[in-house]
Amino acid sequence: MSEHNKKDMNEDKFFAEENKKRIVTGPDGVQFEVDPLQDYFCDKRPVAKDPKQKVIEKFLNWARAESLWVLGFGTGCGSIEIPPLLTPRFDAFRYGVQMRPTPRQSSVLIISGYLAVKTLKRAIRSYEQMQNPKYVLALGSCTINGGMYYDSYNTINRLDYYLPVDVYVAGCMPRPEALLAGFNKLKERIKAGRAEGANDYANKFDWYKANQKKIIKDWNMPDYNW
Amino acid sequence: MKEIIQDIKKRFNCTDEVEQSKTQAYITVQKELAVALITHLKDIKGFTHLVLLTAVDWIENNQFQLTYMLNNPTKKIDLGVRIFIDRETATMDSAHHLWEQMATYQRELKEMFGIDFPGSPRLNEQFILEGWDNIPPYRRDFDTLKYAQETFFPREGRETNDPAEFMKKKMYPDEEK
Numbered sequence: 496m497s498e499h500n501k502k503d504m505n506e507d508k509f510f511a512e513e514n515k516k517r518i519v520t521g522p523d524g525v526q527f528e529v530d531p532l533q534d535y536f537c538d539k540r541p542v543a544k545d546p547k548q549k550v551i552e553k554f555l556n557w558a559r560a561e562s563l564w565v566l567g568f569g570t571g572c573g574s575i576e577i578p579p580l581l582t583p584r585f586d587a588f589r590y591g592v593q594m595r596p597t598p599r600q601s602s603v604l605i606i607s608g609y610l611a612v613k614t615l616k617r618a619i620r621s622y623e624q625m626q627n628p629k630y631v632l633a634l635g636s637c638t639i640n641g642g643m644y645y646d647s648y649n650t651i652n653r654l655d656y657y658l659p660v661d662v663y664v665a666g667c668m669p670r671p672e673a674l675l676a677g678f679n680k681l682k683e684r685i686k687a688g689r690a691e692g693a694n695d696y697a698n699k700f701d702w703y704k705a706n707q708k709k710i711i712k713d714w715n716m717p718d719y720n721w
Numbered sequence: 722m723k724e725i726i727q728d729i730k731k732r733f734n735c736t737d738e739v740e741q742s743k744t745q746a747y748i749t750v751q752k753e754l755a756v757a758l759i760t761h762l763k764d765i766k767g768f769t770h771l772v773l774l775t776a777v778d779w780i781e782n783n784q785f786q787l788t789y790m791l792n793n794p795t796k797k798i799d800l801g802v803r804i805f806i807d808r809e810t811a812t813m814d815s816a817h818h819l820w821e822q823m824a825t826y827q828r829e830l831k832e833m834f835g836i837d838f839p840g841s842p843r844l845n846e847q848f849i850l851e852g853w854d855n856i857p858p859y860r861r862d863f864d865t866l867k868y869a870q871e872t873f874f875p876r877e878g879r880e881t882n883d884p885a886e887f888m889k890k891k892m893y894p895d896e897e898k
Contacts, residue, residue: 613851640876646866648858649850652873710872713852 511715538717541697559628560685566601567594568621571608573634573668585671592678598624609637609650616711622658623720627693630661632677635668642667656706659692722746722798725766733758747801755804756814759789763819768793774826776834780861783808815841833859
């Protein structure tokens with residue numbers, strides 16, 4: 496991080512407490528200084544990756560599609576549809592869909608319903624911490640055009656201005672069957688090589704950041720962190 | 722219930738009592754006597770449970786109405802204490818010393834209505850709206866639709882139907898209106 500940026504962040508009144516410089520005592524009793532912005536985050540811009548040779552990429556896409564690991568992150572009322580998805584009645588595991596507790600381990604982010612501005616900030620952080628290849632599945636009308644919260648002061652209207660969306664599942668709320676259909680659609684897209692959300696995000700990075708910063712007014716994190 | 726209302730009417734100059742049902746009543750009190758009345762109700766009359774604290778924006782009268790809903794668990798009755806405060810200054814005495822959870826309600830009212838409760842703990846920390854820079858959104862002069870359209874990139878082509886009209890047209894297309 497450049498010196499100029501660092502100075503700006505330290506003067507920021509919204510600067511998060513956990514990102515400040517501090518002295519930490521390690522398990523062996525040695526004290527050392529931690530500067531979270533330097534040590535915990537990498538703020539390099541994301542880079543778009545070219546696809547590999549055709550046959551290899553096709554094989555990789557098949558492998559990616561058959562093992563979708565979903566981040567356990569529920570944002571709105573739609574998150575209530577995800578637990579039944581994993582129980583024996585709908586049993587998403589037969590499609591290779593399973594939940595993961597951390598962004599580092601997962602490849603799919605489900606935005607399940609309406610997204611408040613406060614939650615969007617966390618969703619962006621989670622998305623950026625996920626490793627490539629990564630996909631976004633948007634659930635419910637709220638992510639498409641705001642749904643019944645289109646005139647709310649605190650929920651976003653359309654998700655594709657802030658995160659690259661691969662598949663929308665319409666409904667208010669969609670049932671778990673619809674979510675399974677969404678997963679199958681996502682698989683088709685990945686196998687066809689059209690689920691390039693992470694590359695889109697890297698290519699149009701400035702546009703996405705400008706939109707995100709327009710509504711997240713207390714931006715107190717690095718521009719890109721992973 | 723009747724005896725309690727009669728008693729506090731004499732002691733605290735209460736007006737406008739409304740008996741909604743056998744177990745629920747509302748009473749209006751002056752701003753200066755409000756915390757004294759609530760303390761009296763809690764310590765002596767047995768209203769030990771705070772159900773909620775909420776506000777209503779009466780923009781026509783230039784007033785905010787605060788309602789402290791109290792519950793008496795032994796007699797199983799609810800009493801709502803209403804206070805009208807001026808909308809411009811919007812300041813009320815804090816009652817966080819009576820119930821700890823009162824501080825959370827007051828913090829929410831500060832953020833959503835801009836009502837100040839001096840001395841309440843963590844009052845000015847942001848609660849739901851992080852980095853909000855407009856007038857408080859629950860005030861009625863705040864236009865949420867306009868704000869959302871200016872801020873959140875609305876998608877074109879949104880249609881709105883009246884549900885009754887829509888279903889009538891769909892189910893009985895031949896019928897005249």
